[in-house]
Amino acid sequence: MINVEKHSTKEFTPEVHFIGSAQRFKSKKQVLNQDVIYVYCPIHRELEIGRIIEDYSFDIVINDYSLCDLHGKIICHFESASLEAEQRQFLVKATELGAWVEPLVSYLDSRLRYTEVRLLHSGYFLHQKAFSILSTKRTQLAKRVIDIASALLLLFFTLPIGLIAALAIKLESRGPIFYRQKRTGQYNVEFEVIKFRSMSTDAEHGGAQWATKNDARVTRVGNFIRKTRVDELPQVINILKGEMSIVGPRPEREVFITDLEREIPYYRFRHAVKPGVTGLAQVSYPYGASVDDAVWKHKYDIYYIKHHSMWLDIKVLFITVKVVLFGMGR
Incomplete structure (x- = not known):
């Protein structure tokens, strides 16, 4: 009422x-x-x-x-x-x-537990001290240390899984094992995100397209590695290079960002931090590929930036592990 x-x-x-x-x-x-x-x-x-x-x-x-x-x-x-x-x-x-x-x-x-982005105005973002992840060097350094440690541990424990995934991709279809795609990262700087290829090599012959839940372009191996998040494992390279964080907003393609920022208030503010391999939006909102879905994920991304803490990162990582173990990919 x-x-x-x-x-x-x-x-x-x-x-x-x-x-x-x-x-x-x-x-x-x-x-x-x-x-x-x-x-x-x-x-x-x-x-x-x-x-x-x-x-x-x-x-x-x-x-x-x-x-x-x-x-x-x-x-x-x-x-x-x-x-x-x-x-x-x-x-x-x-x-x-x-x-x-x-x-x-x-x-x-x-x-x-999310930010109502339709109520935001410029003043919300102008108090930088309220965003510890942006204003506190100690927080940024701690996050970078955790990123490097997490990437090395992930690489050590998942190397056999990655080798099996690479072999399965090569046996199922022609084309490269890895897929590189330009995404927009921190400070609106583009970088190449690295993933195991989960789609056919001609997936975007007609131009850039949103990925959908039951995408016909996804191979059988690709469907499995997507659900289990195995396709994201090569992004440890992006983390070690300093282009990504273990937890943060998922990086998006510039072609889609240009459209989304027309519909979603302050959409580019997510680029104030490094993008993540996993994130609060990914573990809080089901898979979606529409503007409405992007709005909801933006609510969680803004909340994450505003309320970032080591505890929140640990919580997101814990939920992500559950998603991987039980195959509940989002």
Whole structure:
């Protein structure tokens, strides 16, 4: 349910006694499980926000400045800099009187575990210190060390599998064992990604095409190595060369990026980090090859960049191993 309240500019004086912040909520989990949240935004953004969040499992009340009992309420604000002084004071007062007050996008990040990219504006990306993976050299160095160590371990343990895959590819069809394709990486620099060939050699004789779930161009061996992610193993070379990371947004082709950035807000921001062999989007969203699918994957990619941590990388790697072992390729 979405309730859009009539905007009011009257003085806001909620009549409720102050309750200390320690007594507001027992845990963040309680904050994220509320049935109703209250959203405050410029009046001209009400309908837009309503359309974006209408499918959520919790109720949303927009711009209800008549709310008096603020204790225990979830108060989210959107573009608060565009609100009038009295309206901003209402949000400050809500904090004083026991409400949980947080930017809407940040709250949805925590609750949904992805970023609602349709609510993003340039200001979201201009606080670089909020993106530790971009602003902290120690984090970048640690990630690079983990990348090199992971690539060497992967190479050591999967070399027999790679040799068997190479032999099977060669026996099944004519053509090269490896497939090289230009992808766009960090800072929009193109590089050649290396994979085991999983398609026939004339797969794109008619031009660049989206790969689909049951793609007729995929060979029998290719179908198996795709499901088990064996086709990605040669990308350890890209990792060692510093072109890719073990975890990050999957690299895309420039021909598709040009189209996608027309449809998806801030799509190229994913290039602020190195692309990954696996990523949060790959383990969180099923296989897809459409603009809608790209939008959903972008939600997870932006969330990953914003909330990157070593723990998140480990979690993604753990899920990826499960996918490989049980053949649930995405």
